[in-house]
Amino acid sequence: MKITVCKDYDEMSRRAGEIIVRQMQKKPDSVLGFATGSTPIGLYQYLVKAYEEGKIDFSKITTFNLDEYIGLPPDHEQSYHYFMEENLFSKVNLPKEAIHFPAVEGELSGKGYDKAIEDAGGIDIQILGIGRDGHMAFVEPGEKLSIFTGKYDLLPSTIEDNARFFKSREEVPTKAVTMGMGTIMRARKLLILANGEAKRDAVSQVMEGDHVSTLCPVTFALMHPDASLIVDEEAAGYR
Numbered sequence: 001m002k003i004t005v006c007k008d009y010d011e012m013s014r015r016a017g018e019i020i021v022r023q024m025q026k027k028p029d030s031v032l033g034f035a036t037g038s039t040p041i042g043l044y045q046y047l048v049k050a051y052e053e054g055k056i057d058f059s060k061i062t063t064f065n066l067d068e069y070i071g072l073p074p075d076h077e078q079s080y081h082y083f084m085e086e087n088l089f090s091k092v093n094l095p096k097e098a099i100h101f102p103a104v105e106g107e108l109s110g111k112g113y114d115k116a117i118e119d120a121g122g123i124d125i126q127i128l129g130i131g132r133d134g135h136m137a138f139v140e141p142g143e144k145l146s147i148f149t150g151k152y153d154l155l156p157s158t159i160e161d162n163a164r165f166f167k168s169r170e171e172v173p174t175k176a177v178t179m180g181m182g183t184i185m186r187a188r189k190l191l192i193l194a195n196g197e198a199k200r201d202a203v204s205q206v207m208e209g210d211h212v213s214t215l216c217p218v219t220f221a222l223m224h225p226d227a228s229l230i231v232d233e234e235a236a237g238y239r
């Protein structure tokens with residue numbers, strides 16, 4: 001695991017952005033795994049700017065998002081479809097048919113999503129944020145972690161964390177579809193980002209670097225052959 005501690009959020013976003021830009025320049029038909037949440041917003045802004053400056057081109061890129069709430073229509077302001085559209089997809093030349101999200105039913109549900117990723121050649125770089133409890137995507141801590149894409153019940157702590165984006169706690173979906181731990185681990189490179197004090201516990205378990213635990217899913221990334229953790233000083237516990 002390569003760990004980079006940045007001064008602040010902007011530096012974290014820039015460092016991550018540079019990695020994605022280099023990947024897209026080296027392989028214009030890259031398969032990218034995207035994450036939502038407040039953490040990668042700065043990274044997406046970096047990519048939009050790089051696109052506007054003509055440094056990157058999305059016309060041959062394929063994307064797979066990590067997860068989506070169950071029960072929100074794609075045009076709901078808090079759906080991850082909407083988030084990606086707002087923060088990246090509507091601002092770059094990524095073809096609509098190149099965008100993929102895990103679905104509740106149909107071809108892109110469950111193991112069908114894993115197969116679609118495999119058929120596309122596998123994910124070159126998977127971007128990931130971390131939940132306060134160490135979850136990645138919506139793979140919540142627990143006795144068992146699902147290997148494949150599928151449905152997950154969200155833990156009360158995650159519902160609580162995400163409530164800030166909704167009008168009330170009652171509106172927050174309690175279930176989601178998400179890549180499984182195996183789906184995530186099969187990406188050729190993991191790019192994990194974390195900023196702010198709330199992520200300190202989860203980040204410290206990764207920085208200790210000597211164990212994995214299903215109770216802190218992000219620790220599984222320690223076994224990945226090419227994983228990078230980019231954090232700010234607050235998440236690293238430096239201040």
Ligand code: GLP
Nearest residue numbers: 036037038039129130131137138
């Ligand atoms: C949700 C998402 C995760 C994300 C996490 C952290 O649970 N499913 O992919 O990493 O939120 O969000 P934030 O970046 O807003 O802290």
